[in-house]
Amino acid sequence: MTSAEWLLIILLAASTFSVRVIGLFAGQKITEYPHLKKALDALPGCLLVALIATSLSAASSFIWFASAIAVIVAILSNHVILTMILGFTSLFMLQTYF
Amino acid sequence: MKDGMLSILPLAIGAALYGFAFGILAAQTGFPWWAVTLMSSLVHAGSSQIVAVERFASDELLIGAALAGVALNLRYLGIAASLGPLLKDRPLFHKLIAVHLTGDENWALTFAKRAKDPSIGVPFLLGSGLVMISTWTLSTTAGAVFGTTVPDLARFGLGFAFTAAFIAMARALWRGHMDTLSWGSTFIVTLLLVKLTGNSAFSILAGSVFGISVSLFLQKRTSVS
Structure with missing residues (x-):
């Protein structure tokens, strides 16, 4: 394993644990600021959407199409594994038959 | 337990x-x-x-x-x-x-x-x-x-x-239509920024901040009206 991979694990573990501990001891104070709380609540969704947009920025039209299928499956089912399986199946079929 | x-x-x-x-x-x-x-x-x-x-x-x-x-x-x-x-x-x-x-x-x-x-x-x-x-x-x-x-x-x-x-x-x-709007704008802004700058880390950060701002603006507007 590379030192960068080691560092990634250590950094992610240390920062995540810090967030949990800070939350326990100071979370009540942080959530007293309504704007900060709203921003924190909106952050995960926006971040994920930005990650999706980045991964699609240089993707083929097949991947865009399969992503659209995955979005529809996700909206209807709200199920992680089903979304991944059906998204992947549609991508596989597109690549095989077109 | x-x-x-x-x-x-x-x-x-x-x-x-x-x-x-x-x-x-x-x-x-x-x-x-x-x-x-x-x-x-x-x-x-x-x-x-x-x-x-x-x-x-x-x-x-x-x-x-x-x-x-x-x-x-x-x-x-x-x-x-x-x-x-x-x-x-x-x-x-x-x-x-x-x-x-x-x-x-x-x-x-x-x-x-x-x-x-x-x-x-x-x-x-x-x-x-x-x-x-x-x-x-x-x-x-x-x-x-x-x-x-x-x-x-x-x-x-x-x-x-x-x-x-x-x-x-x-x-x-997803929490409702407020998210649809802020997520839609996050998506478009991030995509444009990646295309323009080629820097994905910056685009993700800027796109997310933009989306959060849209979300705050929408929540403020709904709470006023």
């Missing part, structure tokens, strides 16, 4: 499938199986692990990958804060163990049960948390071991597996 361990089982099965899939992806991007074990037991926050591994694999930017992961974990500020009253008479060591064992699933289950039965408390949280962290660590490890034996998934669109996972994770966070 036993009650918590049993009650969480249906949710643990769902997490195991998800963990197995993550293990495969992590192994395919180059992490040895024991590194996945280490990461899952020390981080214990699935979505941030997926995001960090994806960023690391596609950008090789260590800090960017860790930041993206921990940004997703900022929701634990609120989750851990809600544990304050529950843990207030416990020694520090117990508190530290309890926050590490608390994930989305067992936190939600503990508070849902506690609303009906106030005697449900720390033992339930810890029992269900122990099952969750064990399931998560074991299933991601199993996925990683399996992932090293299967052929190179990159040819079949490994990148898309991450995209599909992000789509499903976002869906679970």
